Amino acid sequence: MQSALESTLDIQKIRQDFPILDQEVNGRPLVYFDNAATNQKPLPVIHALTRYYEGYNANIHRGIHHLAEQATAAFEASRRAVQAFLNAKHWQEIIFTYGTTDGINLVAQTYGRRFLKEGDEIIISTMEHHSNIVPWQMLCEEKGCVLKVIPVDDNGELLIDEYEKLLSEKTKFVSCVHVSNSLGTINPVKTIIDKAHAVGAVVLIDGAQASSHLELDVQALDADFYVLSAHKLYGPTGMGVLYGKKDILDAMPPYRGGGEMIKEVTFAKTTYNDLPYKFEAGTPNIADVIAVKTALEYMAGLGKENIAAHENDLLQYATEQLSELNGLRIIGQAKHKIGVISFVLDGIHHQDTGVILDQQGIAVRTGHHCTQPLMQRFGIAGTTRASFAVYNTREEVDRLVQGLHRVQKMML
Known part of the structure; x- marks a missing residue:
């Protein structure tokens, strides 16, 4: 039928x-029928990958020759495409990562280490993927924070009344999945964000499953952080996105050290690059970043x-x-x-x-x-x-x- x-x-x-x-x-x-793990890739995405390697394979940003400039332009065009896809206010708010897990770890190890302290409370939900549980457990063990969990009912829906009871002046961070990878549940993340902000907490939303199914607007959600993976958007594996509000990202220390994330290095001191580059150390996943723009265009075309x-x-x-x-x-x-x-x-x-x-x-x-x-x-x-x-x-x-x-x- x-x-x-x-x-x-x-x-x-x-x-x-x-x-x-x-x-x-x-x-x-x-x-x-295994699309929640990864979906398949259309020919335009596959061709975008081969075009890069066949036609303008070069490292980006620092080169002045033709291939480097072509690769850099394509790479940064993808950043602008992701900005539009998420309706982020600034292109500098788009950080390329290796996937959702990498993005969550980046926030836990930078924002968490810098701003959370002993006795602060972090709230997650019962339906989180391990990648949105383990980094916070590690941070709690290191910093002495307290991890609290929103329960779910028999239908697989979050108990928002119980969430409200968990919130207090001790709540400093909330990290919640937008859509459950196990159940398919769409969570009321706008409500979750608003209630967290009311007590002064910062919020991360795991959008790995939501990104290819739901219309996204990080400004309307008022999300502080939003993370996703390209391979669940008909794009390549090994490439993801961390969106963060510019003022918060500016206040966070770098995640990894190396090339590209620096302005100047001496043996006495290193000064760090501006956003978004201070979080993108080393040669990035250039071909896959370029191809994600094609994936977004393919979805938009349908x-x-x-x-x-x-x-x-x-x-x-x-x-x-x-x-x-x-x-x-x-x-x-x-x-x-x-x-x-x-x-x-x-x-x-x-x-x-x-x-x-x-x-x-x-x-x-x-x-x-x-x-x-x-x-x-x-x-x-x-x-x-x-x-x-x-x-x-x-x-x-x-x-x-x-x-x-x-x-x-x-x-x-």
């Missing part, structure tokens, strides 16, 4: 932009609202179809979700489910999804997770349902 949205977007034509999808796995056409509507159509259809399977329980049924479905099958280990689906050419993610505390909250070891992107179809959802019938037939 083809939905109206699929017809409007011409999904079959879009799929031709993703050559990796045109293959068989174990003798069956590939169904790729229409981000159209992508989101298509994925929501798949989510609703998949939820209906999977709910009819006896013994299947969906974990996380928030009112507001992106195209992620986590589920368990009674009497069947999630890893066995994943293996048998792979034998049928269906790629899903199994395990705790780097959210072990969240799994513990629901009393499970892990889930099977299907996550959708613009190139997925209802027919592929039907393949998943058929595959799960086979899993149950083999295992029960």
Whole structure:
């Protein structure tokens, strides 16, 4: 069955932009439902990478020859593209990192070390990815800060009333995921930010899962920091973004030492570069930074609202179809979700489910999804997770349902 949205977007034509999808796995056409881990890359992004290496590969910023100037211009054009994508006020507020995890660690090790002290409280949520838990635990151990956690209800929604109770004059930092990678829950981050600001706390939002699904406006959110990864935006791996308000970034010490992040070095003293370069030490991931602009242009060409509507159509259809399977329980049924479905099958280990689906050419993610505390909250070891992107179809959802019938037939 083809939905109206699929017809409007011409999904079959879009799929031709993703050559990796045109293959068989174990003798069956590939169904790729592991998009929350990383989505596939369209040909324009792949070509942007090869054009750089074939045509103007050079180090950036300091060279005066033609290739260096061409590479520098393309690199900085990506910064401006990300600024527009996030609606940041200043281009200097866009820091290129190696991914969401790197961005969170940068903030924890610079802002956290400089401004947090013993007894200060940091708030995170139960549904955080490990990358938004461990850096804060490390900081608390080092500085003597106290880590507090927002609980979630049985639907996988944050208990905002409980969050309000955690806030106090001791709260100095709040770090929360915009969208849960395990459950697909869309969190009320504007409310979270406003309530944190009311007690004088600074807020970081982990936008790794939100960035390709939701319209983003860091000024409207009033986020102090926002982090994301390019590889979940149809872009390359190993490249991410840290947005930070300019006055806060200016007050933070550098994260790494080396080239590019300096103005002048002597054996007596080093003076540091201006934003954003003081946080971008060493030769950066030039090709991947350049290609992320192409990825953003590709999404804009399709229409981000159209992508989101298509994925929501798949989510609703998949939820209906999977709910009819006896013994299947969906974990996380928030009112507001992106195209992620986590589920368990009674009497069947999630890893066995994943293996048998792979034998049928269906790629899903199994395990705790780097959210072990969240799994513990629901009393499970892990889930099977299907996550959708613009190139997925209802027919592929039907393949998943058929595959799960086979899993149950083999295992029960």
